[in-house]
Amino acid sequence: MKDPSTANRHVLWFFRGFGTPHRRLLALGVGMRLCEMAADLVTPWPVAAVVDRVLGTDGARNPLGSLLDVFGRDATAMLTTAAALVVLVALVSAVFDYAGDRTMNGVGERMSVAIRCETFAHLQRLPLSYHDRRTVGESTSRVITDCGNIKDSLVAFCSVLFPGVLSVTGYAAALLLLDWRFGLIGVGAVPLALLLGVRNRRRGQLAARRRREAEGELTGLVAEALQGIRTVHAFGRHQAHDREFAARSRGLLDAGLEAADVQARRAPLLESATAVGTAALLWVGGVGVLRGWWSTGHLVVALSYLTGMVAPLRALSKLSGTFAQGRASAGRIAEILREPCPLRRPARAVPPGLSARASGRIDFEGVSMRYGDRPALHRLDLSIGAGERIALTGPNGAGKSTALALVAGLYRPTCGTVRIDGTATGDLPDEWLRRQVTAVLQETFLFAGTIADNIRYSRPDAGPHEVRAAAEAALVTAFADDFPDGLGTRLGDCGGGLSGGQRQRVGIARALLADAPIVLLDEPTSGLDAEAERLVVAALGRLAAHRTVVMVTHRPALLETATGVVALAADEVHGGLSPAGPVT
Numbered sequence: 001m002k003d004p005s006t007a008n009r010h011v012l013w014f015f016r017g018f019g020t021p022h023r024r025l026l027a028l029g030v031g032m033r034l035c036e037m038a039a040d041l042v043t044p045w046p047v048a049a050v051v052d053r054v055l056g057t058d059g060a061r062n063p064l065g066s067l068l069d070v071f072g073r074d075a076t077a078m079l080t081t082a083a084a085l086v087v088l089v090a091l092v093s094a095v096f097d098y099a100g101d102r103t104m105n106g107v108g109e110r111m112s113v114a115i116r117c118e119t120f121a122h123l124q125r126l127p128l129s130y131h132d133r134r135t136v137g138e139s140t141s142r143v144i145t146d147c148g149n150i151k152d153s154l155v156a157f158c159s160v161l162f163p164g165v166l167s168v169t170g171y172a173a174a175l176l177l178l179d180w181r182f183g184l185i186g187v188g189a190v191p192l193a194l195l196l197g198v199r200n201r202r203r204g205q206l207a208a209r210r211r212r213e214a215e216g217e218l219t220g221l222v223a224e225a226l227q228g229i230r231t232v233h234a235f236g237r238h239q240a241h242d243r244e245f246a247a248r249s250r251g252l253l254d255a256g257l258e259a260a261d262v263q264a265r266r267a268p269l270l271e272s273a274t275a276v277g278t279a280a281l282l283w284v285g286g287v288g289v290l291r292g293w294w295s296t297g298h299l300v301v302a303l304s305y306l307t308g309m310v311a312p313l314r315a316l317s318k319l320s321g322t323f324a325q326g327r328a329s330a331g332r333i334a335e336i337l338r339e340p341c342p343l344r345r346p347a348r349a350v351p352p353g354l355s356a357r358a359s360g361r362i363d364f365e366g367v368s369m370r371y372g373d374r375p376a377l378h379r380l381d382l383s384i385g386a387g388e389r390i391a392l393t394g395p396n397g398a399g400k401s402t403a404l405a406l407v408a409g410l411y412r413p414t415c416g417t418v419r420i421d422g423t424a425t426g427d428l429p430d431e432w433l434r435r436q437v438t439a440v441l442q443e444t445f446l447f448a449g450t451i452a453d454n455i456r457y458s459r460p461d462a463g464p465h466e467v468r469a470a471a472e473a474a475l476v477t478a479f480a481d482d483f484p485d486g487l488g489t490r491l492g493d494c495g496g497g498l499s500g501g502q503r504q505r506v507g508i509a510r511a512l513l514a515d516a517p518i519v520l521l522d523e524p525t526s527g528l529d530a531e532a533e534r535l536v537v538a539a540l541g542r543l544a545a546h547r548t549v550v551m552v553t554h555r556p557a558l559l560e561t562a563t564g565v566v567a568l569a570a571d572e573v574h575g576g577l578s579p580a581g582p583v584t
């Protein structure tokens with residue numbers, strides 16, 4: 001199995017493109033951080049100068065010693081100068097800290113928004129075969145929670161990791177410049193701390209990955225139970241869902257406890273490494289001061305640098321959980337972005353000979369279809385002339401809905417060709433195909449918004465008169481005009497607030513507005529009572545006029561409107577010998 005840490009490095013590299021547009025801001029942020037670092041390195045020197053020149057007698061070797069004479073050479077004047085210098089340097093450092101933080105964090109926020117938008121855009125365009133394999137909750141969890149984790153990591157990277165690494169390097173270099181013995185001790189303390197954390201880091205990454213997977217699964221469970229909440233209530237199955245949720249939560253708990261343990265170990269490990277470093281520096285430095293190798297002020301500066309070096313390490317250790325989560329989430333987002341997405345390829349030109357509006361002729365030539373290893377359609381040969389209204393019938397699972405999905409280009413046939421006006425759907429530009437085919441399904445999905453918004457969904461540039469005309473033709477106004485806000489009536493989440501028949505009529509109005517030459521109907525009247533069915537069939541009659549219609553239905557009222565019926569046999573799906581059913 002691939003080492004997760006290697007895999008994660010690749011994953012982070014995968015996102016580098018999102019930082020490219022912010023190169024200048026990043027460079028500015030780095031500059032601010034360098035200025036802040038310089039100010040931090042100066043910080044202990046006024047104190048050292050006081051120790052050497054005011055409290056001791058060894059001022060000659062202190063580089064800032066002469067600065068203390070600015071306001072006079074007596075002790076009080078020098079103390080005042082030193083105090084003023086401390087405040088001044090701290091102010092300079094604070095200004096660069098603020099500016100660096102804002103710039104770098106801004107880059108982190110911008111990158112994460114870009115990653116989230118790109119993930120959503122890509123996810124929406126992935127083929128249905130991808131979505132068939134994932135639950136809605138799982139995909140939602142990736143866009144919201146995983147992108148959120150990446151954001152936290154990016155912001156922590158910009159505001160803590162990068163400045164932290166800069167500080168550790170800067171302080172280590174300054175210690176070396178101060179005296180090589182100080183430098184060796186300081187530089188030695190860091191690998192010790194890192195070495196102690198390596199094993200911990202791997203455990204942390206594995207725990208974070210397990211945790212994200214468990215969280216994704218749980219989100220899927222919640223989304224499924226809430227989407228089916230009416231069924232849950234109807235069958236009183238709350239406890240079964242509770243039990244499943246609790247069982248899956250145990251995986252999350254285990255991973256969470258593991259991550260908590262890893263996190264809890266970090267601070268003591270780091271404290272131990274720091275204590276060893278400080279003790280060594282104090283001992284070596286103390287001996288050096290006693291032997292006159294360097295001044296007391298130098299020792300103060302060295303100790304202050306060592307403390308400065310440890311502070312970012314401590315901050316980093318607290319964030320290691322965030323980084324582990326971020327890496328795990330980055331892997332899950334990269335999985336989505338790496339999925340090939342035909343819809344995002346450059347648009348193809350309309351093949352020569354095809355007009356902007358198809359005549360509506362459809363040909364199935366030896367078409368077979370499998371979902372993974374599950375057969376759905378076997379060698380279907382069928383020609384549907386422009387303006388025909390063909391009903392597909394057959395037992396459950398015969399592949400009727402699959403045939404419609406192939407005409408709409410939602411799936412590609414595993415074998416054979418589906419042609420529209422003589423051109424294979426695989427060779428047609430997606431944009432063109434979308435304009436030629438519209439559908440009314442068994443359940444029309446309505447979005448939160450007004451009834452008019454939902455009708456306009458198929459053609460956003462349609463004017464109010466066109467929307468009204470479609471609503472009238474589909475008999476939507478027959479019920480909507482009774483509402484106080486008419487077509488402007490707001491629907492609830494997922495279009496809640498309309499009856500089944502009313503929803504179907506909104507779906508028909510939507511299809512009418514699309515004005516496509518090919519109409520696909522997949523059981524649009526099933527589940528409706530006689531009166532609702534009568535109204536929907538009447539509305540469908542208007543939609544079908546002058547168009548090619550392929551319908552899947554068992555309802556006599558709709559079957560009567562067909563000009564031909566094709567029976568698909570179940571054994572065709574399972575490799576039987578009979579050819580496509582006869583047109584009667």
Ligand SMILES: Nc1ncnc2c1ncn2[C@@H]1O[C@H](COP(=O)(O)OP(=O)(O)OP(=O)(O)O)[C@@H](O)[C@H]1O
Nearest residue numbers: 132371374375376395396397398399400401402403
């Ligand atoms: N998205 C999918 N993923 C996997 N298998 C699928 C998918 N959709 C359909 N199938 C399978 O393909 C076969 C044909 O399904 P399809 O829905 O096309 O049949 P149908 O004739 O429309 O059935 P019904 O009359 O029950 O609606 C079935 O065995 C079904 O389980």
